[in-house]
Amino acid sequence: MTQEQQGGQSADTSGFIGHTGAKIFHQMLLEEGVDIIFGYPGGSVLPIFDELYDTPIQFILTRHEQGACHMADGYARSTGKTGVVLATSGPGATNLVTGLATAMMDSIPMVAFTGQVKSHLIGNDAFQEADTTGITRPVCKHNYLCKDVNDLGRIIKEAFHIASSGRPGPVLVDIPVDITVAKAEKEPDFSMSLPGYKPRGGRGNERQVKLACEAINNAERPVLYVGGGVILSNGSEALRAIAQKGKLPTTTTLLGLGAFDETDPLSLKMLGMHGTAYANHAVQQSDCLVSVGARFDDRVTGDLTKFAPKAKIIHIDIDPASISKTVSVDIPLVGDAKCILEQMLPYIETKERPQWHGQIDEWKKKYPLAYKAEGNIKPQEVIDQLGKMTDHDAIIATGVGQHQMWAAQFYGWTKPRQIQTSGGLGTMGYGVPAAIGAQFGNPDKLVVDIDGDGSFSMTMVEIITAVRYDMPTKFIVLDNDYLGMVRQWQEMFYSRRYSGVAHPCPEFTMIARGYGAQAAKITDRSELADGLNEMINSDGPYVLHVCVEQEENVFPMVAAGKALDDMVMGELI
Amino acid sequence: MKHVISAIVENQPGVLAHVAGMFAARGYNIDSLVVGRTEDPALSRMTIVVIGDEQVLEQVRKQLEKVINVVRVRDFMDADYIQRDMMLIRVHVTPEKRPEVLALVEMFRAKAVDICRNSMMVEIAGPEDKIEAFIDLVRPYGIHELARTGIIAMQRGKSKTGSETQNGKA
Ligand SMILES: Cc1cc2nc3c(=O)[nH]c(=O)nc-3n(C[C@H](O)[C@H](O)[C@H](O)COP(=O)(O)OP(=O)(O)OC[C@H]3O[C@@H](n4cnc5c(N)ncnc54)[C@H](O)[C@@H]3O)c2cc1C
Ligand SMILES: Cc1ncc(C[n+]2csc(CCOP(=O)(O)OP(=O)(O)O)c2C)c(N)n1
Ligand SMILES: [Mg+2]
Numbered sequence: 001m002t003q004e005q006q007g008g009q010s011a012d013t014s015g016f017i018g019h020t021g022a023k024i025f026h027q028m029l030l031e032e033g034v035d036i037i038f039g040y041p042g043g044s045v046l047p048i049f050d051e052l053y054d055t056p057i058q059f060i061l062t063r064h065e066q067g068a069c070h071m072a073d074g075y076a077r078s079t080g081k082t083g084v085v086l087a088t089s090g091p092g093a094t095n096l097v098t099g100l101a102t103a104m105m106d107s108i109p110m111v112a113f114t115g116q117v118k119s120h121l122i123g124n125d126a127f128q129e130a131d132t133t134g135i136t137r138p139v140c141k142h143n144y145l146c147k148d149v150n151d152l153g154r155i156i157k158e159a160f161h162i163a164s165s166g167r168p169g170p171v172l173v174d175i176p177v178d179i180t181v182a183k184a185e186k187e188p189d190f191s192m193s194l195p196g197y198k199p200r201g202g203r204g205n206e207r208q209v210k211l212a213c214e215a216i217n218n219a220e221r222p223v224l225y226v227g228g229g230v231i232l233s234n235g236s237e238a239l240r241a242i243a244q245k246g247k248l249p250t251t252t253t254l255l256g257l258g259a260f261d262e263t264d265p266l267s268l269k270m271l272g273m274h275g276t277a278y279a280n281h282a283v284q285q286s287d288c289l290v291s292v293g294a295r296f297d298d299r300v301t302g303d304l305t306k307f308a309p310k311a312k313i314i315h316i317d318i319d320p321a322s323i324s325k326t327v328s329v330d331i332p333l334v335g336d337a338k339c340i341l342e343q344m345l346p347y348i349e350t351k352e353r354p355q356w357h358g359q360i361d362e363w364k365k366k367y368p369l370a371y372k373a374e375g376n377i378k379p380q381e382v383i384d385q386l387g388k389m390t391d392h393d394a395i396i397a398t399g400v401g402q403h404q405m406w407a408a409q410f411y412g413w414t415k416p417r418q419i420q421t422s423g424g425l426g427t428m429g430y431g432v433p434a435a436i437g438a439q440f441g442n443p444d445k446l447v448v449d450i451d452g453d454g455s456f457s458m459t460m461v462e463i464i465t466a467v468r469y470d471m472p473t474k475f476i477v478l479d480n481d482y483l484g485m486v487r488q489w490q491e492m493f494y495s496r497r498y499s500g501v502a503h504p505c506p507e508f509t510m511i512a513r514g515y516g517a518q519a520a521k522i523t524d525r526s527e528l529a530d531g532l533n534e535m536i537n538s539d540g541p542y543v544l545h546v547c548v549e550q551e552e553n554v555f556p557m558v559a560a561g562k563a564l565d566d567m568v569m570g571e572l573i
Numbered sequence: 574m575k576h577v578i579s580a581i582v583e584n585q586p587g588v589l590a591h592v593a594g595m596f597a598a599r600g601y602n603i604d605s606l607v608v609g610r611t612e613d614p615a616l617s618r619m620t621i622v623v624i625g626d627e628q629v630l631e632q633v634r635k636q637l638e639k640v641i642n643v644v645r646v647r648d649f650m651d652a653d654y655i656q657r658d659m660m661l662i663r664v665h666v667t668p669e670k671r672p673e674v675l676a677l678v679e680m681f682r683a684k685a686v687d688i689c690r691n692s693m694m695v696e697i698a699g700p701e702d703k704i705e706a707f708i709d710l711v712r713p714y715g716i717h718e719l720a721r722t723g724i725i726a727m728q729r730g731k732s733k734t735g736s737e738t739q740n741g742k743a
Contacts (some may be wrong), residue, residue: 133587134590137587137590137591137594138594138595138598141641142641145586145587162641194641195583195644196582196583196640196641196642196643196644196645197641319639320635320638321632321635321636321638321639324628324631325632
């Protein structure tokens with residue numbers, strides 16, 4: 001194609017002919033409705049950053065690519081939109097791996113763009129070259145290496161489609177720098193030829209739906225076991241309708257927290273390793289367990305051979321590969337959780353089941369979640385108070401460890417997309433950037449990161465990102481001077497031989513102030529209410545360093561390999 | 574137990590790595606994996622022999638279907654199908670033993686494709702057990718070298734890859 005022809009074509013502003021790859025990248029992101037990118041620059045993405053110079057898309061410079069990836073994740077979880085992250089080749093790309101794997105395990109929609117060395121240098125161990133598609137393939141739903149600028153538009157369109165449809169997940173697009181400066185000679189083919197990709201959204205098989213409802217109606221001890229899939233499908237309202245119509249006791253996984261309002265009397269709160277005893281007993285005694293968008297994770301089932309032994313199992317899931325993966329299912333229903341729940345509603349009968357509800361109430365009275373507000377500040381009471389003071393309405397992020405479990409147990413979840421937590425991969429360091437990402441998606445909401453001293457230390461540098469972009473995110477560090485969760489295992493299963501878990505902490509308030517955030521440290525119960533109050537009502541980012549009881553343990557606990565109702569209860573429950 | 578699975582995949586770079594990587598990551602045991610063209614230049618066929626029980630097979634099938642570039646998957650569990658493996662084998666054969674080995678070649682409807690002073694290369698195709706039987710019979714002479722393609726398979730009485738079951742994926 002001659003220069004003249006190209007010039008003539010590019011006058012058409014909607015077309016791509018004559019546009020550089022960088023320009024097409026930019027056009028496509030606008031087309032996909034992207035309004036924010038989290039990332040970090042470098043040599044191989046210079047042409048893309050040059051295009052971003054006058055863009056209406058907000059670019060957020062983080063302090064580490066992992067932070068950018070978790071921010072995009074927090075943004076996606078809290079808004080339901082697809083998170084976007086951009087990094088350079090080599091080390092920029094490898095720094096994304098933890099963030100991608102975190103999003104992959106929890107089915108979070110994300111598109112990651114990485115720069116790559118020039119096409120003709122690929123495979124030569126060029127400067128800052130890494131086999132990015134090779135490295136990230138197992139931690140992405142799909143990935144692409146773009147080798148021709150004429151394919152870039154289509155690839156970006158496909159990437160967003162794949163990331164956000166079906167069972168969502170991260171998709172990575174690797175773009176060699178020469179592709180970003182090359183000019184397109186063809187209009188992109190947007191027909192998206194993906195002959196192998198047919199996500200199973202939508203309604204379920206009508207016959208199966210009726211079969212499932214019949215089983216539920218006939219059950220004496222039904223339980224709804226609700227997971228992240230309900231949140232991903234925006235199905236909370238449909239779930240509430242079914243649970244209330246059928247008077248069905250409902251428990252959620254860690255990732256399903258908020259999909260069902262915990263103040264509803266039907267709520268059993270979280271089940272699993274650190275779930276409530278009443279949820280775990282209910283599941284074990286159930287004669288009909290209905291899993292909705294949950295994947296029978298080992299933290300939930302305990303010993304598989306002893307899991308829900310009396311129950312007929314119904315499984316609603318969008319991913320056929322989730323069904324009968326670990327637990328064999330009696331009535332599978334493949335499709336979107338919200339659609340299927342709506343389909344089921346008319347068939348669900350209202351039944352009182354007084355015996356079953358009586359039994360559950362008894363368990364609730366006998367085994368409430370509890371802590372003793374004596375001596376040092378208890379981590380549980382900080383979360384409990386925060387929940388009450390924020391009307392159980394804040395967006396909460398967490399790190400990974402004991403504090404994460406206490407947050408799950410004590411905050412009091414009322415709304416979907418309220419919790420930002422790494423469940424599947426269990427990524428320490430997720431909390432700080434995820435909270436900030438969620439704040440970008442919800443600038444007017446209160447966003448609080450409930451973090452552990454260990455997890456916080458891994459990514460606290462991103463506080464300066466919150467400061468710089470005026471994000472009023474709050475961070476509570478529950479400092480026990482330990483890698484507490486690991487310490488708890490060593491206490492319980494390794495005769496208290498504490499090995500590699502003492503974790504002396506710096507003066508977090510000084511660090512926070514150094515970053516430009518407000519901060520306070522509290523060590524005594526008498527300071528707690530005021531401390532939380534001041535934090536909640538502060539204008540900007542705020543770090544509240546709370547020194548808590550060092551050797552507090554999380555109960556109930558189902559030890560690894562034990563049946564779900566074989567729990568260590570602690571002294572108080 | 575061995576199962577034969579056939580996957581129609583998009584003919585694109587990276588697909589083999591994706592499928593092989595998925596098998597490795599999930600700890601599935603592959604006995605053989607063959608990739609080749611189909612009647613449609615945009616598609617290739619992978620024929621994979623996996624070892625495992627029925628539950629493993631079911632997961633393998635579902636996980637394969639999840640790979641974006643995999644278009645269709647079928648397992649030949651209950652189907653009536655033809656499977657073929659092909660082998661080139663160089664056997665130690667002294668001139669005195671030649672007639673003996675050639676008789677075997679004849680009996681197996683194999684072909685002697687190269688004969689040197691002390692060895693003979695044989696080409697043989699067929700179901701796996703026929704090939705195994707041939708190997709057993711020539712082993713006493715001494716095997717210099719052996720190469721097998723791995724199994725390819727196709728269902729009887731079907732005309733096109735397109736008529737196979739479509740899969741869902743999420
Ligand atoms: C220290 C630690 C302790 C933990 N302890 C516990 C615990 O005690 N209890 C607990 O529950 N978890 C616990 N977890 C989390 C656990 O590891 C898993 O991440 C979690 O249980 C998985 O939640 P889920 O089953 O809801 O699945 P998710 O990972 O949220 O998967 C969602 C499922 O829904 C499906 N889906 C997606 N979209 C849709 C749709 N639109 N319609 C229908 N289906 C859809 C997906 O295919 C998938 O099967 C812990 C994690 C850590 C780090
Ligand atoms: C990146 C990473 N490394 C290691 C672990 C293993 N791990 C799980 S919980 C935990 C301790 C967390 O300590 P902290 O953040 O202080 O929380 P606490 O348990 O004390 O509340 C560790 C080391 C992990 N989940 N993630
Ligand atoms: Mg700690």
